Amino acid sequence: MYRILSILFILMIGSMSLFAQTDRAHIRKGNKLFRSGTVEAAEVEYSKALTKKDNNPQALYNLACAYMQQNKDSLATTFFEKAANLETSKYRKSMAYHNIGVICQRHQMYSEAINAYKQSLRLNPSDDETRYNLVLCKRQQKNQPQQNKQKQQQQKKEQQKQEQKKEQQPKDQMSKDNAEQLLQAAMQEEKNTQRKLQKAKSQPQRKNIEKNW
Secondary structure, eight states, rough: OOOOOOOOOOOOOOOOOHHHHHHHHHHHHHHHHHHTTTTTHHHHHHHHHHHTTTTTTHHHHHHHHHHHTTOHHHHHHHHHHHHHHOOHHHHHHHHHHHHHHHHHHTTOOOOHHHHHHHHHHHHHHTTTHHHHHHHHHHHHHHHHHEEEEEEEEHHHHHHHHHHHHHHHHHHHHHHHHHHHHHHHHHHHHHHHHHHHHHHHSSOOOOOOOOOOO
């Protein structure tokens, strides 16, 4: 479905200056590390290549691939764009736009993904994988309003549940508080009654004396 990573550029061997040799040496080393699965180390080598030649489209593209493999999508997009702007080969430029489309699509940025896929197809009309992704992306964009509606409905249900829980909690707390208050009042009344009885018992009783007339 997705082409997560396109083929790394194979550097042509030819006459070059010592400066360029150092630049390309880092890319070759990075490619070797990348293929072995040591992506972070490959990222370092591609970055070193750019310190030697900051407008090298191969180094920019390969570094973007390393970022993409590590899910550093924002950085990957930035470097794919830089590579596409500098690249003279239509085929390699189309690969950069294809991967930009992949990143945007998996973040549900469908409009941006569609534009990137279209740009890629303009440069390489025979790329069936990009064409498939474009069709799929258009379908996902069409279904997005329904998906958003369902998501909103689900969020609304969750919110209602939370509100009901909050409404029930004070009532339960109030009932508990009322019960405690009633119990305390009954106990206080009982104490008052006991004090009255004790006081009555402690007072001397009066005797009724009949008088003779």
